[in-house]
Amino acid sequence: MSDILTQDEITALLSAFNRAEGAELDPESGATYEIKIYDFKRPHKFSKDQVRTLEMIHERYARLLSTTLSTYLRAQTQVTLTGVDQLSYDEFIRSVPNPTVLNIFSFASEEGNAILEINPGIAYTVIDRMLGGKGAPPDRPRELTEIERALMTRIAGLALRDLGEAWSSLVDVTPTLHSISTSMLFSQIALPGDMVMLVTFEVELCGVTSMMSVCVPVIALEPIMSRLSAEQWFSAAHKGTTDDTTRAIGAQLDGAKLTCRVILGSAVVPMGDLTALEVGDVIRLDTRPGQELPLYIEDTEKFYGAPGLSGSRYAIQITRAVQEARSDLDEMDCEEPIR
Structure with missing residues (x-):
């Protein structure tokens, strides 16, 4: 029976509840409350941390695409998130405007496609530049011709390659282009009420500024929502290069052209002798016969190495590396003064 409240205890509880309720609803109390607006028609699917991660990924994408387009079009291009x-x-x-260029591609799963939209x-401007022009757009938008569609397929391929590269530090995705359209009527990738992520960019090229977006x-x-965190992004961005990355870089460098040159020798010539030089004169170098000559790669x-002939051409046979030569000098007894 000890669990049964007395009438006084019941009265005290009701009084305390009424006081708390009155304080909460009293407009003259001066209390402030934080009210959060929730739009049931547009529910947020991404947390603030995930949105920030998406921003960092696509900031990197903007930098990659700026470099790619500047190189490919041979014109300064600036892409900004x-x-x-x-x-x-x-x-x-x-x-989106109508008409526009809609590149339909698959992204991280087979559940649906995505759109890379490029304003007219x-x-x-890109098409005119690819055809040798100065990048002047037409007076008014129109449908793409078959040739222009083929040209935009190349640009879309480059843009999607960079998009995959931007995501690669977080997750391995391979965006694949499926089709190009100029009307949203033929580009239905979702139901009207479905939520989408829309990333917008400003593109500046040849004095023209317009928009581009990824939907x-x-x-x-x-499938990759759980990996969209700033912690995983920074962890992936700061980890060392993998063996595959090292091999890929090495494969790219294998074809690089480097200049090699050999210094036969040098000489100090008085200005008077230099001004009097004629064909047939001999300049004595400071190199002795049989002496090794330095080989420079770039600078x-x-x-x-030792000079000689290889067939009908001059050649040099490498005898040792510079580091080995320096080691020989280090082993010399330098305690005695040079006389």
Whole structure:
């Protein structure tokens, strides 16, 4: 019976509850409350940490694409990330111009496709540049011709390659282009109410500034959602290069061309003798017969060698590396003064 409250205890509890409720609802109390607005039509699928990770990934993508387009088009191109948003697919459809260039590609899963959208202003500037022009867009947007569609396929391939590279430090994805369209009627990748991630970029090329965007349905990102964290991003970004990366870099460097040159010798010549030089005169060098000659790779002394002939051409046979020669000098007895 000790668990049964007395009438006084019940009255005290009701009074305390009424006081607390009155304090909460009293507008004259001066208390402030934080009210969070929740849009049931546009629920947020990504946390703030995931959005920040997506921003870092696509900031890297913007830098990669700037370099790629500048090199390919031989014109200064600047791609800048302007935002990462969550919205419905219907809102994305209503935001793009018509016509525009829509590149349909698969992303991180087979659950759905994504869209790389390039505004007409930039698309036609790129096409004009690829055809040898100065990058002047047409007076008004129009449908792509078959030749222009083929040219934009190349650009889309480069852009998707860089997109995969930007994501590679976090997850291995291979964006694959499926088709190119100019109308949203033939580019339905999701239902109107489905949520999508929309990444927008500003592109500056040949005096023209326009927009580009990447639209990915949330369902296509679900397999990799757990890896979208700043902690994993920084961990992947700061880890050392793997053996595969080292081999890939080495394979790229194998074809690099380097200049090798041999110094036969040098001489100090008075100005009077120099001004009086004629054909047939002999300049005595400071190199002795049989002495090893230094071999330079670019501007760095790397080896010593003996001169000779290889067929009908002059050649040099490498006898030792510069480091070995320095080791020989280090082993010399330098305690006695040079006389």
